[in-house]
Amino acid sequence: MSSAKKGHLSQLSLGGLLITLGIIYGDIGTSPLYVMKAIIGAGMINADIVLGGVSCVFWTLTLQTTVKYVLITLNADNNGEGGIFALYALVKRTKIKWLIIPAIIGGSALLADGIITPPISVSSAIEGLRTFYPSINTVPLVIGILFILFFIQQFGTNIVGKFFAPMMLIWFGMLGVLGGIQVFDNFEVFKAINPYYAFHLLQLHPEGFYILGAVFLCTTGAEALYSDMGHCGRKNIRVSWIFVKSMLVLNYFGQAAYLIRFEGQTLVQLGGSNGNPFYLIMADWFQPIGIVVATLAAVIASQALISGSFTLINEAMRLNFWPKVTIKYPTELKGQMYIPSVNWLLFAGCAMIVLHFEESTNMEAAYGLAIVLCMIMTTILLNFYMIMKRVKWYFIVPIITVYAIIELSFFVANIKKFSHGGYVTILIAAILITIMFTWFRAKTISKAYTKLVKINDYKKVLSELSTDLSIPKYATHLVYLTNSSRTDEIEEKVLYSILQKRPKRADIYWFIHVNILNEPYKTEYKVTEILKDDIIRVDFNLGFREPTKINIMFREVVKNMVKNGEVDVRSRYESLSKNNIIGDFKFVLSEKFLSNDSDMIWHEKLIMNTYFLIKKISLSEEKAFGLDSSSVKIEKFPMVVNPPESICMKRVD
Numbered sequence: 148m149s150s151a152k153k154g155h156l157s158q159l160s161l162g163g164l165l166i167t168l169g170i171i172y173g174d175i176g177t178s179p180l181y182v183m184k185a186i187i188g189a190g191m192i193n194a195d196i197v198l199g200g201v202s203c204v205f206w207t208l209t210l211q212t213t214v215k216y217v218l219i220t221l222n223a224d225n226n227g228e229g230g231i232f233a234l235y236a237l238v239k240r241t242k243i244k245w246l247i248i249p250a251i252i253g254g255s256a257l258l259a260d261g262i263i264t265p266p267i268s269v270s271s272a273i274e275g276l277r278t279f280y281p282s283i284n285t286v287p288l289v290i291g292i293l294f295i296l297f298f299i300q301q302f303g304t305n306i307v308g309k310f311f312a313p314m315m316l317i318w319f320g321m322l323g324v325l326g327g328i329q330v331f332d333n334f335e336v337f338k339a340i341n342p343y344y345a346f347h348l349l350q351l352h353p354e355g356f357y358i359l360g361a362v363f364l365c366t367t368g369a370e371a372l373y374s375d376m377g378h379c380g381r382k383n384i385r386v387s388w389i390f391v392k393s394m395l396v397l398n399y400f401g402q403a404a405y406l407i408r409f410e411g412q413t414l415v416q417l418g419g420s421n422g423n424p425f426y427l428i429m430a431d432w433f434q435p436i437g438i439v440v441a442t443l444a445a446v447i448a449s450q451a452l453i454s455g456s457f458t459l460i461n462e463a464m465r466l467n468f469w470p471k472v473t474i475k476y477p478t479e480l481k482g483q484m485y486i487p488s489v490n491w492l493l494f495a496g497c498a499m500i501v502l503h504f505e506e507s508t509n510m511e512a513a514y515g516l517a518i519v520l521c522m523i524m525t526t527i528l529l530n531f532y533m534i535m536k537r538v539k540w541y542f543i544v545p546i547i548t549v550y551a552i553i554e555l556s557f558f559v560a561n562i563k564k565f566s567h568g569g570y571v572t573i574l575i576a577a578i579l580i581t582i583m584f585t586w587f588r589a590k591t592i593s594k595a596y597t598k599l600v601k602i603n604d605y606k607k608v609l610s611e612l613s614t615d616l617s618i619p620k621y622a623t624h625l626v627y628l629t630n631s632s633r634t635d636e637i638e639e640k641v642l643y644s645i646l647q648k649r650p651k652r653a654d655i656y657w658f659i660h661v662n663i664l665n666e667p668y669k670t671e672y673k674v675t676e677i678l679k680d681d682i683i684r685v686d687f688n689l690g691f692r693e694p695t696k697i698n699i700m701f702r703e704v705v706k707n708m709v710k711n712g713e714v715d716v717r718s719r720y721e722s723l724s725k726n727n728i729i730g731d732f733k734f735v736l737s738e739k740f741l742s743n744d745s746d747m748i749w750h751e752k753l754i755m756n757t758y759f760l761i762k763k764i765s766l767s768e769e770k771a772f773g774l775d776s777s778s779v780k781i782e783k784f785p786m787v788v789n790p791p792e793s794i795c796m797k798r799v800d
Contacts, residue, residue: 163383168319169311171375171384172391173448174264175212175368176315179322179395180271180441183402183424185361185511187414194407199348201403202339203362208392211522212369215550217388220373220525221381223532228667228692229376231257231525232462236665236691238531246531247587251468253524254459255579257370259517259572261456262496264367265293265449267514270507272445275426275438281419289501292442296449297494300485301475311447318444321437323394326401329428333404359560363515365399368448370521374455377667377692401428456493457486458692465663465691467590468583470765474694496575504568513568516561517576523554582761589758592751593739598639599631605642606678609656612645613681618652623718623730625653626701628772629660634675634684640737640784648782654719654730658684659701661772667692672704674713683714696773734779736768741785 186200225233235250269292273285330336338344349356372384402424414422429437461484463469475485504510530547561569612618627641637658645651658677669690676683685704689695708714718730741755769779 158380159382159386163380164387165312165316167379167383167387168315168391169313169447170378170451171371172315172319172368172387173444173451174268174371175366176319176322176391176395177268177271177441177445177448178365178368179398179402180423180425180445181267181507181511182361182365183399183406184414184422184508185364186358187406187424188361189413189415192406192410192412192414193351194410195344195351196348197403197406197410198336198339198344199351200358200362201336201399202342202344203348203359204365204399205340205396206342206345207362207366208395210549210553211366212372213388213392215526216369216372217385219546220529221376221384223529224376224381226666226668226690227377227380230374230459230462231370231521231528232459232466232468232691233377233667234373234525234528234532236466238528238535239665241531241535243531246528249524249527251580251583251587252576253521253528254463254468255576255583256517256521256524256572257374258456258459258579259576260367260370260521261452262493262575263500263510263514263517263572264452265296265445265497266500266504267507267510268445268448269293269442270501270510271423271425272438272441274423274507275434275441277419278426278434278438286501286505290498292446293449293494293497293501296446297453297490297497300453300490301487311450314440314443315447318440318447319391319394321440322398325428325437326394326396326398329401329404330397333407336400336404336407339400339403354563356556357560357563359557360515360564361511363519363557363561364511365395367515367518370518370525371451371455373525374458375451398425453490453493456489457484460486460489462691463583466587468587470582470586470761471768471771472766473770476694500571503571509568511568513564513571515557516564516569517572519554519557519561520576523551523558526550526554585754585757586761588754592755594630597630599633599636600639600642602635602637602677602682605637605646606682608646610678610681612650612652613654613656615652618650620653621651622653622733624655624657624716624732625651626657626659626732626734628697628734628736628768629658629684631660632662634677634686638737643784644735644737644782651735653733655680655714655716656682658682659697660684660686661695661697662686662688664688664690666690669693670700672700674704674708676713680715694773695771698772698774732778734769734774736774736779736781738768738781738783739785740783 182204183200186203187196190196220234221229223229223234223237225237231250231253235246238246266289269289270285273288273292276283276285276288348358372388376384405428406424409417414424414427416422418427425441426434426437460469460472461474464471472486472488475487500510500513504513526547530543533543533546565573625645627644629637629641631637641658645656667690669688670693671688673686673688674683675686685701687697687700705714705716709716716729718728739759741752741759747755769776769781
């Protein structure tokens with residue numbers, strides 16, 4: 148990312164505050180649609196339960212969202228970028244290998260949360276129609292809205308995004324006004340700020356401690372504050388959160404003030420099948436407007452999670468957690484991307500959630516369990532980040548202890564949801580964890596069994612091969628991608644391809660290495676002339692959020708080298724050279740397969756077989772690197788792990 152871009156993101160501005168409202172607060176901002184409804188449930192309204200519930204919400208928003216994420220975690224930025232993978236990229240420098248576990252679990256849980264959030268947000272909003280049409284089937288409407296939302300992703304959200312900010316400003320303004328009207332009639336509800344009422348609720352509520360599972364729903368969007376830091380900037384998030392939290396608190400307390408007036412009744416008695424405190428506090432004439440605004444806010448909340456999922460998968464690919472998939476850039480807006488496979492998988496997951504649970508009330512059971520796992524994993528990584536930054540232990544210990552207790556409490560409370568629907572998101576998260584772990588572990592195993600040789604030992608033979616007219620010329624420029632990070636080493640299989648499989652004569656041999664950095668935005672390259680006019684190596688240093696367009700990048704490198712007089716790329720054929728015709732470039736990629744001669748531990752063999760299976764359905768290497776398939780040759784190499792040293796045989800006459 149350019150310094151100008153970084154400066155823009157770090158600046159506090161009115162425009163930045165509005166953009167922040169439109170991008171990151173959709174999930175946490177729509178929580179008033181269902182939180183108080185989930186706390187009260189089907190039981191009778193009790194003043195102590197209402198006050199205790201809103202007290203729990205207030206202190207959860209304060210401790211979990213404000214203190215942990217807004218004040219503490221936002222400091223852990225990777226060149227302005229946030230999110231659990233960005234945090235892992237930072238703590239990765241500690242060389243503690245097992246930190247990969249919380250990173251993968253947290254990232255998978257966040258993706259799983261992205262499948263349940265759009266259905267529950269849109270369903271909660273649409274169900275407001277039951278005020279006017281009690282028997283309406285909302286399932287087709289919800290799926291229809293979700294389909295439109297996922298369909299428009301391919302066109303980019305630049306235009307729609309301009310609508311997000313004013314819409315969310317209207318939404319939060321509406322939350323504050325609706326809540327303020329109710330609070331005005333009962334200021335005593337603010338006594339719930341006293342944490343005594345929160346502790347009293349845990350004793351008083353029929354479900355006791357497990358009510359925290361419903362309370363936790365109010366902070367499920369907190370992780371988005373951190374994940375989207377790169378889009379908005381730390382200062383804009385912190386300042387805008389003051390407004391957002393104030394409006395949320397006003398609405399929650401307004402709902403509480405309304406419910407207290409109807410102590411002894413149930414939500415069903417107050418609103419029938421649509422007994423939702425959020426809609427009950429509205430005047431009858433305003434309810435149609437409220438439903439429309441709530442639906443639009445729910446769509447925006449869903450949009451934020453979809454875009455976040457694209458970013459998360461892109462980061463996972465760069466960190467070797469995810470197989471390569473097609474990434475498109477529908478607009479010129481930096482950081483905006485579209486991943487077709489992820490987009491439609493998310494839609495399929497959302498549609499199945501809606502069809503399975505049908506009602507937002509039923510979805511609440513599946514909501515929260517996955518994201519609390521993500522928060523716990525973030526806390527673990529944050530602990531090591533603070534250690535890495537040499538924060539004093541007397542700050543680290545109390546902070547981590549407090550949040551370990553809070554988040555483990557939420558986790559235990561959410562466990563009750565497992566059999567009622569929580570298993571859905573946990574199952575999704577488990578599948579994602581399996582894919583990420585398998586991909587990462589397979590890459591590690593493959594690297595461990597990759598044999599490297601010194602390229603200096605082969606300079607002479609490559610130079611002589613280049614001028615050996617007895618061998619037909621394979622290409623003017625022969626290009627290999629190498630995983631070797633050292634400029635003086637190359638994979639043995641590359642030299643095997645050039646010298647032994649079928650001797651490949653070329654005028655110039657190029658070796659390209661792509662190094663993915665721990666920082667998000669950087670595009671640098673380094674040229675090493677191993678043997679003048681014969682062997683050249685190019686190292687690309689790319690940020691983990693940069694697109695890997697090697698064909699375009701390499702072309703630019705060659706162009707600059709020609710301009711500087713470092714290389715002559717004209718064809719060496721006499722007739723073509725005198726007419727200044729550029730020689731051809733041929734890329735050779737190697738594709739591994741597991742040899743039957745390999746002797747591996749059973750679980751490593753299972754991992755590798757799964758890896759190669761996933762690889763078959765993932766994006767090909769040439770497309771992943773942005774290469775022109777017409778100039779690419781794919782060669783298959785057997786991956787032989789621990790081959791038998793000798794086979795005992797007896798010769799017979």
